[in-house]
Amino acid sequence: MAAHRRQVPEVRRGRIVMGLRRRCGRTLPPPSGRPGRGRSLAPKHPPRYLHFCCPSLTCPSFPCLPCNKHVKVKRDRGSMSNKAPASQEFLDTNQYSRKSILRYERIFGHTWVSTGGEATSKDLLIKMGLRPGMRVLDVGCGTGGSAFYMARHYGVHVHGVDLSTNMIDIAKDRLNREEKYLQSMIKFEVGDITKVQYDNASYDIIYSRDTILHIPNKEDLYRTLQAWLKPGGKLFVTDYCRGDQEHSQEFLDYVKRRGYDLRTVKAYGKVLEEAGFKDVQAVDMTPTFISVLQNELKYFEPTRDAFIQDYSEKDYKEIVDGWRQKLVRCSAGDQAWGMFLATR
Numbered sequence: 001m002a003a004h005r006r007q008v009p010e011v012r013r014g015r016i017v018m019g020l021r022r023r024c025g026r027t028l029p030p031p032s033g034r035p036g037r038g039r040s041l042a043p044k045h046p047p048r049y050l051h052f053c054c055p056s057l058t059c060p061s062f063p064c065l066p067c068n069k070h071v072k073v074k075r076d077r078g079s080m081s082n083k084a085p086a087s088q089e090f091l092d093t094n095q096y097s098r099k100s101i102l103r104y105e106r107i108f109g110h111t112w113v114s115t116g117g118e119a120t121s122k123d124l125l126i127k128m129g130l131r132p133g134m135r136v137l138d139v140g141c142g143t144g145g146s147a148f149y150m151a152r153h154y155g156v157h158v159h160g161v162d163l164s165t166n167m168i169d170i171a172k173d174r175l176n177r178e179e180k181y182l183q184s185m186i187k188f189e190v191g192d193i194t195k196v197q198y199d200n201a202s203y204d205i206i207y208s209r210d211t212i213l214h215i216p217n218k219e220d221l222y223r224t225l226q227a228w229l230k231p232g233g234k235l236f237v238t239d240y241c242r243g244d245q246e247h248s249q250e251f252l253d254y255v256k257r258r259g260y261d262l263r264t265v266k267a268y269g270k271v272l273e274e275a276g277f278k279d280v281q282a283v284d285m286t287p288t289f290i291s292v293l294q295n296e297l298k299y300f301e302p303t304r305d306a307f308i309q310d311y312s313e314k315d316y317k318e319i320v321d322g323w324r325q326k327l328v329r330c331s332a333g334d335q336a337w338g339m340f341l342a343t344r
């Protein structure tokens with residue numbers, strides 16, 4: 001057992017630091033002096049650690065003592081990060097190609113690319129205290145559903161920013177077809193929210209729907225968003241999150257493929273507090289997410305024939321399977337959906 005407590009390098013946030021050697025699977029011998037109590041451990045590394053085998057032995061990793069496998073351990077601090085933010089090219093050619101966006105809108109609803117489309121947003125927007133004339137920043141505005149809804153129903157001015165040129169092209173096309181008064185209240189812009197610069201204390205509300213999952217450095221982003229809000233201004237965000245447990249390989253692969261950075265709802269709330277927000281509310285909305293997904297499927301499935309005429313059987317299957325997988329991931333506790341409210 002003494003060997004277990006030797007100091008060995010451990011990879012933490014990209015730096016090598018000295019830490020205790022961690023156990024891996026396999027049965028450990030009984031601790032000396034305590035006969036007969038061998039500890040049978042499931043073949044996995046300790047909870048709250050992600051582990052990867054290192055095939056080359058060149059990366060900063062170390063052999064696990066009991067099984068002698070070479071492993072690299074990384075402390076899980078409530079985040080699952082892919083480190084680099086999704087690039088414009090990655091978004092425009094993968095998840096948000098023009099075809100994918102229009103296909104998503106067939107299940108989310110026209111001008112919506114997020115959970116529950118207009119119905120969900122209508123319910124959530126009631127919480128924001130919007131008043132005519134307010135200035136709203138919509139971070140990752142997509143094809144503009146929220147901007148159109150807020151400007152039309154609450155008389156606010158909306159500045160929508162999105163990294164995907166496909167999203168903004170579609171949003172602008174739609175805006176051009178709207179009445180003149182609406183056109184004067186909404187502005188859409190292509191921009192990476194981690195790079196754009198806006199004036200401090202210039203927005204009454206900063207709003208974002210299912211977007212910040214694409215951004216790993218949430219800490220810096222939320223500090224910036226806090227500064228852009230007027231004193232007393234409000235932040236309102238919904239975002240994909242993850243459950244507080246060890247994750248299935250399927251879920252880890254999904255997050256990696258998509259390039260998401262997911263936090264637990266609790267850890268996410270802490271990020272907001274540490275960014276300087278007050279009155280932070282971090283609400284686990286996974287049950288609502290599940291019922292919205294079920295509802296979306298219920299209304300989408302009967303449109304199969306019309307959908308296939310415009311797209312294909314394969315596209316239909318991808319959507320339906322994608323929604324079913326989200327349901328499985330949520331029920332298994334891997335995936336979660338959070339709502340965050342805070343004040344500057």
Ligand SMILES: C[S@@+](CC[C@H](N)C(=O)[O-])C[C@H]1O[C@@H](n2cnc3c(N)ncnc32)[C@H](O)[C@@H]1O
Pocket residue numbers: 085086091096111112113114115139140141142143144145146161162163164167191192193194208209210211212214215
């Ligand atoms: C799931 S969609 C949600 C769109 C919209 N909020 C809605 O409710 O329909 C996520 C959006 O985030 C945008 N996005 C991702 N990374 C971004 C970044 N760094 N800056 C601005 N927008 C980003 C994507 O292009 C995409 O439009």
